[in-house]
Structures are given as structure tokens and as C-alpha cells.
Amino acid sequence: MNSTITQTREIHLASRPEGMPTAENFALVNQSLSPLTDGKVLIKNLWMSVDPYMRGRMVDRKSYVPPFALNQALEGGAIGEVIASKNTDFPVGTKVSSMLGWREHAVTDAAGLTALPQTELDSSHFLGVLGMPGMTAWTGLTRIADLKAGETLFVSAASGAVGSVACQIGKLMGARVIASVGSDEKAALLQSYGVDAIINYKTCGNLTQALTKAAPEGIDVYFENVGGEHLAAALSNMKDHGRIAVCGMISQYNDTAPTPGPDNLALIVMRKLKLEGFIVSEHWAHYTEFATKMAQWLAEGKVKAEQTIYQGLEQAPDAFIGLFEGKNRGKMLVKLA
Amino acid sequence: MNSTITQTREIHLASRPEGMPTAENFALVNQSLSPLTDGKVLIKNLWMSVDPYMRGRMVDRKSYVPPFALNQALEGGAIGEVIASKNTDFPVGTKVSSMLGWREHAVTDAAGLTALPQTELDSSHFLGVLGMPGMTAWTGLTRIADLKAGETLFVSAASGAVGSVACQIGKLMGARVIASVGSDEKAALLQSYGVDAIINYKTCGNLTQALTKAAPEGIDVYFENVGGEHLAAALSNMKDHGRIAVCGMISQYNDTAPTPGPDNLALIVMRKLKLEGFIVSEHWAHYTEFATKMAQWLAEGKVKAEQTIYQGLEQAPDAFIGLFEGKNRGKMLVKLA
Structure with missing residues (x-):
């Protein structure tokens, strides 16, 4: 029929x-x-x-x-x-x-x-969580930024499909996790994941200063989803040898005129930073490794x-x-x- | 006495x-x-x-x-x-x-x-050439950007202490080398090194377009000494998976007010680029390897x-x-x- x-x-x-x-x-x-x-x-x-x-x-x-x-x-x-x-x-x-x-x-x-x-x-x-966005979060943290236990991770667009998984995997990998979101309701979601500090970028005032307060000793890894001000604030707060997994720059996608980039890119030299853009499809050979871990985390209630x-x-x-x-x-x- | x-x-x-x-x-x-x-x-x-x-x-x-x-x-x-x-x-x-x-x-x-x-x-x-600037050029090309024979290399501030050596090592490594300089006199120097294309950024008009003309198939490796417009032009011309060794941003060093960065940083994601800042002192354990090669190149007249x-x-x-x-x-x- x-x-x-x-x-x-x-x-x-x-x-x-x-x-x-x-x-x-x-x-x-x-x-x-x-x-x-x-x-x-x-x-x-x-x-x-x-x-x-x-x-x-x-x-x-x-x-x-x-x-x-x-x-x-x-x-x-x-x-x-x-x-x-x-x-x-x-x-x-x-x-x-x-x-x-x-x-x-x-x-x-x-x-x-x-x-x-x-x-x-x-x-x-x-x-x-078991598909492209989850795999993107995992790939950025493990294969691009090489996040290690004890490090400080900053995630922007942290309540989104990728960011919310990146925050949770970050915690499971033993990192201190700082999340940036755009509303108190989203902040509450991140709170429920047990992240260590949450910034509402719409109400925090100066984002760079808010990040310094949340990560006084600096950031080891920035999971970049936003671009613009978020990238500038992250750069200013990166530790020496920090890594930035550049997953997306959603703040730029609807720009009709070019918007200038951060004015502090010279920090890439001064702090010996690495920025790396990536596309998850190129890492799909590792999907089974990811999916096996993620299925277990979901079954154990460790990832929501x-x-x-x-x-x-x-x-x-x-x-x-x-x-x-x-x-x-x-x-x-x-x-x- | x-x-x-x-x-x-x-x-x-x-x-x-x-x-x-x-x-x-x-x-x-x-x-x-x-x-x-x-x-x-x-x-x-x-x-x-x-x-x-x-x-x-x-x-x-x-x-x-x-x-x-x-x-x-x-x-x-x-x-x-x-x-x-x-x-x-x-x-x-x-x-x-x-x-x-x-x-x-x-x-x-x-x-x-x-x-x-x-x-x-x-x-x-x-x-x-046998000291810090030479070692910087070699480190950026080999240990940071992993330049390979047959690739296209772009070097800014190409007549400087680091850039002039980077261009010559690039040629010796089998790359196609594009050099940016600020005068015709400097262009002549680069010409004598046998680089493949030279851009006088002060007279070329639109730098991005000049670079596209010099590297119609795109750039694999950019040796970044300048920042600002040079970085923007390089980003626009990078191939997928291009690498940028960020050695310096001399255009910024005397800025009294912050100058905005390139407006095309989203290309880092789209083209899966890697940017890495480095300081040569952290690579000094490899000095002997470098100096042995460079002394030979100098003796053979291959580096001037x-x-x-x-x-x-x-x-x-x-x-x-x-x-x-x-x-x-x-x-x-x-x-x-």
C-alpha cells in the first residue's frame, strides 16, 4: 500500500x-x-x-x-x-x-x-548527541584540542547541540569547564550538567573581564562556536600554549557586511597559541570509537x-x-x- | 692591559x-x-x-x-x-x-x-642566518608548518632577517615561494634568491587579488611576519588544510590603539586551517640540527x-x-x- x-x-x-x-x-x-x-x-x-x-x-x-x-x-x-x-x-x-x-x-x-x-x-x-553534533564535540576536544584532565575548558554557545555535549564531555574528561550562554534559562541547563562556571554573555558586561573572573589562571582549551567578541575574550584569557578548536563562528553567519576580527590576534605569537578549524565529516572514520563511548555515557546517565x-x-x-x-x-x- | x-x-x-x-x-x-x-x-x-x-x-x-x-x-x-x-x-x-x-x-x-x-x-x-633569525625561519617551516616539496609557500616581510631566510629555505625544500616586500629594491633581492613570485605590497593595489594572481591554486603554507592586511589576504588565498606559522605581526607592534583583525577568520573553519604561534627559544634543542644544515647550505652557496x-x-x-x-x-x- x-x-x-x-x-x-x-x-x-x-x-x-x-x-x-x-x-x-x-x-x-x-x-x-x-x-x-x-x-x-x-x-x-x-x-x-x-x-x-x-x-x-x-x-x-x-x-x-x-x-x-x-x-x-x-x-x-x-x-x-x-x-x-x-x-x-x-x-x-x-x-x-x-x-x-x-x-x-x-x-x-x-x-x-x-x-x-x-x-x-x-x-x-x-x-x-549520538550523531553529527555529538561527534563534533568529541572530535574538537579529543582530536583537535587534545584536552587533558585538570585543564580549563571554555565553551561558547554552550547550550547548543554541539556546545552542550562539549561541556559534558569536558567534565567527563576531567576538565574545569566554563560555559557561555545567552540566557538565564540556558544557564540553568548548564548548571544541571555540573559545569564549573557559567557566563551569560548578554548580561555579564565586559566578556573578557567576566572570563578572567571565571578562569583567573587562564584557559587551556577554547571550543569556539561563536567568533567575534567571544574569540577576542578567549584570546585575552588563553594560557601559554593554549589550543582553540575552531568549530564554527555562528555570530558571523548572517553578517551582510564584513565585521572586523579581534584586535588581539598578536597574542597568537606572544602566547604560542594554536587555532585549528575542523569539519567533522573528515573525522568520520573515528565515529565508532566515539559512538561506543557516547552510548555508554548515555546508558549510565552521564550525558544528558x-x-x-x-x-x-x-x-x-x-x-x-x-x-x-x-x-x-x-x-x-x-x-x- | x-x-x-x-x-x-x-x-x-x-x-x-x-x-x-x-x-x-x-x-x-x-x-x-x-x-x-x-x-x-x-x-x-x-x-x-x-x-x-x-x-x-x-x-x-x-x-x-x-x-x-x-x-x-x-x-x-x-x-x-x-x-x-x-x-x-x-x-x-x-x-x-x-x-x-x-x-x-x-x-x-x-x-x-x-x-x-x-x-x-x-x-x-x-x-x-646561523642564529636566532635563521633558526626561526627553519623552525617555522619545518617544525610548525611542516612544509612539503611541491607546496606553495607565502612569506611576508620577505626581505627581513627571518623572511629572507624563510624564502631561501622554502626553495631548498622544493616549495613554490611567493614573497611580499615593501620596495622594488627589496624585490630585486628576492629575485636574486630565485623566488617564484614577488609582490610589492605598497604598489600592488589590492593585496588579496595580487596574491590570488601569484598563487591561483592557493597557498599551502603562510609564514606570517606582518599581521593585519597580510593575514587577511593570506586567509582568503589559503587552500583547504593550509597551515599558518605565526612568527610575528610587525604591523601591530607600534599600534597605539587596537586595530581590528581580519574580517575573514571564519575561513579557519571553512578551509580547516591551522594557525600556530611559536617562539624560537622553545625549539632551541633542535639548534644543532638546523645549524649543521645551514652551515652546509652557506658553504655550498645555496643560502645567501x-x-x-x-x-x-x-x-x-x-x-x-x-x-x-x-x-x-x-x-x-x-x-x-
Whole structure:
């Protein structure tokens, strides 16, 4: 009977945002599905992810992933279930992760599909703490910044999908963790994770001074998600030989004009700092190592998986825009079914 | 008869410069030498070095070396000869390197003295190509940026003491080398080293575009001596996984107000770049490895040691100020005897 599904609703990029994205940049479209030929499966998406990096793909420029095309479905992480199959590797009922988000159904071959492992955890966590954002947090702390027990870690955007996991892994690795967030409600979430100091950057006054107060002996590792003032404040507070894992600079993503960088970059020499940008996809060979650890931490209750959930495909643009308005605590998700 | 020398002329820091240093910040002073007690030597300095990093020590702030004290002799690299000795390790006639620059004579114990090896090279080269600046160039390319044959290297301040050696080592390592300089005369020097492309940043117009033209396929390694616009232009032209060895940011050293950094730091994430600051003193355990290679390159005529020489201690402040006015080609030295 699922073969009666011949159409999907999907979200297209209607126009390229300038500055903060708006509803007008998106269009909800009915689209015919391609036929279910040999080797293909029909997927019904259960969850889709919205992530800050997608903003970069909405601009028509060279970046680490090609830009989204206009008037075509957007792409992004999704969890779905196979509801019709002409591929024996993915029988009906298989739960799969894919990059076929921003749509309710898809017909696809097996390339780009990963069957989810058997677990008692809700499949949505494979878009969050057990998926790309969790793996990003772990990669930045272990493979990029080489965080060690006893060191001081500063995490910006600390209540976000990546930051909230980075803070918790930081504590589990034995670091003293300082978190920066944009509201008292988010601060409370971080408090519940047992982080050592929390800065509300919107109310703290001078961020550099607030950070000095929170880390009087300096910072060993900065997990950079924000850029701008946060980077300047971190630089001013880094210890000699400090490391900065540069995961993102969300404060810059909607800039319409270039914003100047920190005025204290000479500290990179004076304090012998290392800054390293990274993209989690290049580290995916280590996913099993990460997932094994993270599954155990989750089972033991040592990591908590916070989620903010919007309901229905038509809410996806709002969920995405909400990322830049600080509307999420933990992973921002859209529930599709 | 040398024991009759009981006084030295030396240069004191009379006041802390604000912005570009001026002659008034320095004072030429006659000072009594301490007595030549057991274990000590009397040194007559032959050469002294002026280096951009000294500007940082003229400011009263925490940095990787303590600030210079007011109304005391400045410090810096020097080559001298022992002319009276009560230390059997350093007999009369020994040529030594020390940090006792900015003065004509010194009485000192052996701590901080290094006897120069026997060589046919002029001893002044131990302040340049065979000394700290040469070792800095080699360390940045090999130990920090891991330059490989076939890669494209960009060097700023390329006619300076460090930059001119970095360009030559880059060529010897098999890289394509692009050099930025501030005059056509300096460009000619770089031309004589066989570098592949030269940019006169004062006349090239848009530096980012000039660099794109010189390196259409992008830069693998940037040897950063300048900061500011040079850093921004390099970032815009880095290849994925490019490395930036951050040796100095001379454009910032005389700033009286903070100058904003590049507006394109988000490229650190997008292109997965690594920036690493370093101080050569922390790599000194590798000096012998470097010096062995460099001595051979010099003997074979594969590295040329350019020098700009000022004559006499009273010229030392002008030589130092000249560093920030681009007056040197290669190593800036003051000949004291």
C-alpha cells in the first residue's frame, strides 16, 4: 500500500537569504517521487535536523560543501524508516539516517543511507548527541584540542547541540569547564550538567573581564562556536600554549557586511597559541570509537541529551531561523511523523 | 692591559615608546663595569643585533619575555670576544654569543655565554642566518608548518632577517615561494634568491587579488611576519588544510590603539586551517640540527646571508627604529668594533 505514496512535501530554497534568513527564503512544495526501481527504497522521514552550518550552504560561494541550489529541496541530516523496498540490504522497517532532510518522503538508492544500530535510545538522538553534533564535540576536544584532565575548558554557545555535549564531555574528561550562554534559562541547563562556571554573555558586561573572573589562571582549551567578541575574550584569557578548536563562528553567519576580527590576534605569537578549524565529516572514520563511548555515557546517565522540538515540516524554516535567535536548548529538531 | 677597561658605553631605555619608537626613548650612558672576580670574563662586543621582538619588551606588560627596565641597559643578541678572563672555559680570544647587546663591554659570568664554533664564516652570521633569525625561519617551516616539496609557500616581510631566510629555505625544500616586500629594491633581492613570485605590497593595489594572481591554486603554507592586511589576504588565498606559522605581526607592534583583525577568520573553519604561534627559544634543542644544515647550505652557496650594517653603538637606536621603517635588507646589525 505504501507504493501508493507518489508525492512528498518538501522545503525548497526559494531565494538566498541576505542577513538573517526569513520565511520568504523558503517554499513548501509538493513534488512527485521518482519510481521505486530495483535497488531503491522509499523512506518516510521521522525526524530532520536543522544546523547552523546550513546557513553557509545558502550562499552561492565556494565552501567545504557545495551551495544549495535554488528551487530544489534543501538537504540535511534526517532519520527515517524504510516503508517500501527494492533493496535487500534495507528491508521495510529499517531505520536509516541520511542527508535527505527537509522532506517527508524520499525514493533513493543505498548510497548515503546508514542503517541505525539496535538501541533502546530514541532514534532522534542519532541527529544529536549520538550523531553529527555529538561527534563534533568529541572530535574538537579529543582530536583537535587534545584536552587533558585538570585543564580549563571554555565553551561558547554552550547550550547548543554541539556546545552542550562539549561541556559534558569536558567534565567527563576531567576538565574545569566554563560555559557561555545567552540566557538565564540556558544557564540553568548548564548548571544541571555540573559545569564549573557559567557566563551569560548578554548580561555579564565586559566578556573578557567576566572570563578572567571565571578562569583567573587562564584557559587551556577554547571550543569556539561563536567568533567575534567571544574569540577576542578567549584570546585575552588563553594560557601559554593554549589550543582553540575552531568549530564554527555562528555570530558571523548572517553578517551582510564584513565585521572586523579581534584586535588581539598578536597574542597568537606572544602566547604560542594554536587555532585549528575542523569539519567533522573528515573525522568520520573515528565515529565508532566515539559512538561506543557516547552510548555508554548515555546508558549510565552521564550525558544528558537535551532537545528542542518543532512539529511538522512546515515548521522547519522557523526551527532553522530559531538557531540564530538562540531559541534552542540542546539539539534543534523537527519531528516529521 | 685590558684590565684597564673599567667603563662601558651602553644604551638605556630612557622612556617607554608610544607608537613608533624615537631617539628620545634611548640614552647613551657611561657605566662602570663590575670587577673581574673569579669565574668572570671581560667581553668586548663586536656586533649587536636589533630585532622587531624587542619592541614588545619595551612595553610594561606580561609577555613571553619580561619587559625591559627603565634606565638600565637594553638586552639583545651580541657577538663579542673575551679580552680578559678569570674563567678557564672562556680564555682570552674566545668569541662568544650572549644576550649582552646594546653595550660595548661587559663583565659577566659564564651563564648565558656560548662559545662560537670554529668556522670561516664571519662571526656576525651567528646573529643572523646561523642564529636566532635563521633558526626561526627553519623552525617555522619545518617544525610548525611542516612544509612539503611541491607546496606553495607565502612569506611576508620577505626581505627581513627571518623572511629572507624563510624564502631561501622554502626553495631548498622544493616549495613554490611567493614573497611580499615593501620596495622594488627589496624585490630585486628576492629575485636574486630565485623566488617564484614577488609582490610589492605598497604598489600592488589590492593585496588579496595580487596574491590570488601569484598563487591561483592557493597557498599551502603562510609564514606570517606582518599581521593585519597580510593575514587577511593570506586567509582568503589559503587552500583547504593550509597551515599558518605565526612568527610575528610587525604591523601591530607600534599600534597605539587596537586595530581590528581580519574580517575573514571564519575561513579557519571553512578551509580547516591551522594557525600556530611559536617562539624560537622553545625549539632551541633542535639548534644543532638546523645549524649543521645551514652551515652546509652557506658553504655550498645555496643560502645567501644579506646584512644591513649600522656603525657604532650610538647608531643602535636608529638601526632599531629602522626595522619598522623597512630600512633593512636581510639582517639588521650594529657593528661595535
